[in-house]
Amino acid sequence: MATSRAIPNTSSQPESHWPLFRSLLRHTYEVHVDSDKQLLKTPLHQWHIDHQGRMVEFAGWSMPVQYTSIIEEHQQTRNSIGMFDVSHMGRLYFSGTNVAEFLDGLTTRRVAGVECGKIRYSLMTNDSGGILDDVLVYHLPDLKGNPFHMMVVNASNRLKIVNWLNERKSGTDLQIDDRTETSAMIAVQGPLANEAVKKLSEVDPDSLVYYTGTTTRICGKEAILSRTGYTGEDGCEIMLSGGDSEDVWNEVFDLAAATGGGASGLAARDTLRLEAGMPLYGHELNETTNPAQTDLKFAIQMKGREFVGRSSIAEARKDSELWLRTGLELEGRRAAREDCKVFQGEQAVGVVTSGSYTPTLQKSISMAYIHPEHRQIGTELSVDIRGKLHKATVVQVPFYQRPA
Amino acid sequence: MTPEELIFAETHEWAHIAEQDGEKIATIGISANAVEALTDLVYMDLPAAGTAVTAGNSFGEVESVKATSELYSPMNGEIVEVNTSLPDNLEILNSDPYGEGWIIKVKVSGDTPENLMDYVAYQKQCDEAH
Numbered sequence: 001m002a003t004s005r006a007i008p009n010t011s012s013q014p015e016s017h018w019p020l021f022r023s024l025l026r027h028t029y030e031v032h033v034d035s036d037k038q039l040l041k042t043p044l045h046q047w048h049i050d051h052q053g054r055m056v057e058f059a060g061w062s063m064p065v066q067y068t069s070i071i072e073e074h075q076q077t078r079n080s081i082g083m084f085d086v087s088h089m090g091r092l093y094f095s096g097t098n099v100a101e102f103l104d105g106l107t108t109r110r111v112a113g114v115e116c117g118k119i120r121y122s123l124m125t126n127d128s129g130g131i132l133d134d135v136l137v138y139h140l141p142d143l144k145g146n147p148f149h150m151m152v153v154n155a156s157n158r159l160k161i162v163n164w165l166n167e168r169k170s171g172t173d174l175q176i177d178d179r180t181e182t183s184a185m186i187a188v189q190g191p192l193a194n195e196a197v198k199k200l201s202e203v204d205p206d207s208l209v210y211y212t213g214t215t216t217r218i219c220g221k222e223a224i225l226s227r228t229g230y231t232g233e234d235g236c237e238i239m240l241s242g243g244d245s246e247d248v249w250n251e252v253f254d255l256a257a258a259t260g261g262g263a264s265g266l267a268a269r270d271t272l273r274l275e276a277g278m279p280l281y282g283h284e285l286n287e288t289t290n291p292a293q294t295d296l297k298f299a300i301q302m303k304g305r306e307f308v309g310r311s312s313i314a315e316a317r318k319d320s321e322l323w324l325r326t327g328l329e330l331e332g333r334r335a336a337r338e339d340c341k342v343f344q345g346e347q348a349v350g351v352v353t354s355g356s357y358t359p360t361l362q363k364s365i366s367m368a369y370i371h372p373e374h375r376q377i378g379t380e381l382s383v384d385i386r387g388k389l390h391k392a393t394v395v396q397v398p399f400y401q402r403p404a
Numbered sequence: 405m406t407p408e409e410l411i412f413a414e415t416h417e418w419a420h421i422a423e424q425d426g427e428k429i430a431t432i433g434i435s436a437n438a439v440e441a442l443t444d445l446v447y448m449d450l451p452a453a454g455t456a457v458t459a460g461n462s463f464g465e466v467e468s469v470k471a472t473s474e475l476y477s478p479m480n481g482e483i484v485e486v487n488t489s490l491p492d493n494l495e496i497l498n499s500d501p502y503g504e505g506w507i508i509k510v511k512v513s514g515d516t517p518e519n520l521m522d523y524v525a526y527q528k529q530c531d532e533a534h
Contacts, residue, residue, distance in 0.1 A: 070444045070469045267470050333447045335467060357446040357469055386465075386472075 042087035043184045043242035044249055051263060058266060059155035061088040066265035073268035074359040077190045077231055078402075081261025083252060084187040084269055086230075090158030091183055091239060092165075094149045096174035103137060103149065105307050106168065108291055108300045114139050116147040119211045119226055121299050123291050124161065129312025130287035131294075132164060133157040134279065136228065142215045143222060150224075152185070154281045184245030188252055189235035189272075191402070194227075196255035197236055200248070201225060205236040219248050230269065232276025232400055274365065275358050277327060277398030283338060283353045284325055284367055292316035293369060295325040295397065323350055323369035327397035328383065330364040330390050333357050336383045342368050343382045343389065349374040352383060358399070365399050366392070405502045407436070412526035413478040414519065418502065421512065428512040430479045434466070436501045437530045444469040448491040450507065455483045457510055459517045464507070475507065478520055485509040 039062040048055060053064030064085065066073060076082050094103070104112040109122035116139050124132040136152045153161045158180060165176055188197055194205040203216040203225055213226030221244035229235045240248060256262055264272075270280070279285050279294060291300050291313050300313060316322055330336060335355045342350035355366035366383065374381065379394040410418040416438035419430045439445070447467040457463045457477035464475040486508050490496060497505040521529070 065470075066443065068443075074469075271469060333467075334449070335447070335472070337472065357467070359469065 040088070040181065042085050043245045044085045044087065044186075047246060047249060048085065048263075053263075053265065056266075059088060061155060063088055064263070064265040066267045067263055070265070070267045070271065071359040073262070073264035074271050076261050077233055077264055077268065077272055078360050079190070080259045081188060081190040081193045081196055081235075081256035082231065082233075082264035082268065082272075083249070083256055083262065084189065084264055084266075085184070085249070086187050086237070086269075087180075087184040087242075087245070088155040089185055090151075090153035090155060090161065090178065090180045091185065092151045092153065092158075092162065093177040093179055094151070094174060095177070096172060098172060099149045099174060100139070102169065102172055102174055103151070104305070106165070107135070107137060107307060108309070108313070109137070110301050110305060111137050111139070111149070116141055117212045117214060119213055119228055121211075121296075123285070123294075123296070123299055124164070125291060125307075125309025125313070126287065127308060127312070129290045129292075129309045129316060131281075131285045131289050131291060132287065133161050134281055134285055134299075135161070138213060138224075138226070140213050140215060140224060140226075143217075156282060182242050184240055184242050184249075186238045186240075186245065186249055186252070187229055187231075187235065188238065188256070189229045189231040189233045190261060191234060192256075192259050192261065193233070193235035196252060196259070196261075197225070197238070199255060200251050208236070219244075219251050221248060223248070230276075230278055231272040232278070232398065233272075233402055270354075271356050271358050274354055274356055274367065275360055275398070275400035277367070277400075279325065279367070280354060289369075290316040290322070292319075293322050293324050320372060323371055324375060325353075325397070326350070326368050326370040326375040327395045327399055328352070328355075328366040328368050328370075328381065328392040329395045329399070330355075330366065330383060330392045332390065333364055334385055334390060335364045336366045336368075336385050336390070336392070340366075340386075341384045342370060342392070343384065344374050344379075349381065360400055363399075365395075367397070370394070407502055407523045410502060411478070411516070411520040411522060413476060414521070414529065415474075415476045417476055417478050419478045419520065421516065429484065430481065430510045430512050431506045432478060432508050432510060433501060433506045434475065434497065435526070439497045439501050439505075442466065442468045442473065445494040445497060448494060448507075450486050450488070450491065451483060453483050453486055457481060457483060457508075477510065478517065479510050479512050480514050480517075481510040481512040483508050484511050 048064040055062045056065045100112045107122040120137045138150045198204045201218045208227040223238050223240035226237050228237050335357045336352045340352040350368045350370035352366045352368045357364045381392045382389040383392045412418050416435045419432050421430045450464045459480050462474040463477045
């Protein structure tokens with residue numbers, strides 16, 4: 001029973017701290033073969049160990065994939081509060097005279113002229129339009145009200161993005177301060193999340209408009225608070241120094257536990273984001289995928305702008321053969337995993353990039369790239385899961401939307 | 405059945421061998437350690453009775469929310485019975501992995517493969533993996 005076919009998404013393999021079933025965890029947990037390699041640890045690492053976190057390697061970090069049951073950790077986020085240590089995400093702080101203009105030239109969404117307080121989801125592309133990363137660009141006030149820019153990038157892409165920025169900054173006075181390894185990031189997600197954080201924060205998260213943020217004090221500690229997340233639920237994210245993070249985590253945890261919430265691992269984060277129709281880098285997004293394929297129009301602003309990769313996106317938009325990101329719902333409980341082929345009749349019309357049986361919908365759902373002629377809502381297709389064809393229907397993304 | 409009465413494969417399947425009408429019949433399942441490690445089981449794909457199985461080769465798969473795992477036969481032989489109610493009642497694997505949670509019965513051909521372990525040796529393997 002040991003070998004998982006949950007399909008590693010890169011040529012590299014994961015190394016689990018929890019080796020009995022490390023192969024099972026291969027699905028989303030990527031990168032690095034060297035078992036002797038020193039893994040990075042978040043400031044909350046010991047907390048995870050003390051709370052039965054099953055630690056796996058993720059992008060060079062030792063991270064909790066789950067504590068108890070993935071389904072419970074998923075559902076507590078939908079129903080109450082799920083807390084996620086996402087300190088492995090890269091946090092890059094910028095200073096210099098023309099930061100906004102510099103970043104504007106490297107992102108698919110406008111940065112220059114965006115007012116202070118706003119946070120924008122954006123893609124970074126290379127010259128041929130391949131997606132280097134999906135990122136959040138923050139333009140926020142510090143405690144004194146002075147504006148600054150920062151960016152949160154995927155853990156697996158952090159060094160690549162730092163290099164990419166460094167290679168392009170010559171002639172500017174841009175400084176990049178990568179604080180990932182000295183700071184922490186905590187996502188507090190779910191219908192009761194903001195109510196809990198409000199009790200500890202000088203700024204009420206509910207007073208922030210969706211995808212805005214500010215610098216404030218939480219439990220008396222300086223922190224960036226933003227109304228953002230990756231679960232499809234309301235909630236907020238907190239960035240603060242590593243040294244302050246355990247106190248804040250514990251305070252929020254006590255409030256969460258009192259309302260049926262608690263800590264959730266990376267596995268639940270994956271099923272939550274899948275239901276919410278959010279792409280995951282390394283699956284839906286990679287350097288061979290063009291933003292024009294991703295169904296993320298809100299994140300691509302072409303008019304009156306020039307940025308690296310722009311002309312390739314414009315070109316790709318004219319290509320009527322390019323497969324597009326699409327949602328599928330499968331019959332039965334069996335999950336399609338990455339790389340499963342999608343057919344209409346005999347014809348191969350797409351490929352699955354993520355799939356799981358998901359706890360809230362209690363259905364097997366997938367994200368796939370599908371030929372534009374075969375992705376109208378309701379289209380009946382079939383997915384080849386290890387040699388057996390399973391019926392699938394094209395459905396609207398997101399699969400799940402929280403109650404208004 | 406208690407685990408002490410069973411033999412185990414490195415890949416976490418168990419087998420119990422009994423004589424029945426002059427034939428050796430192996431009942432095969434997966435260990436409590438495996439069930440605990442998998443968590444959140446959602447799907448099981450099983451073969452039909454009459455299918456030939458080979459020791460070390462896959463005869464089915466079990467799927468959790470997170471991943472899909474092969475079920476490997478610890479024995480050579482032919483499947484004579486399948487626990488067809490199991491895929492719709494996967495919680496039985498949590499409550500009774502060595503009894504009601506059996507998966508297939510195999511009419512064994514040839515000798516019992518030498519690489520199977522008793523429970524003490526299997527438990528040692530699991531402890532060392534942690």
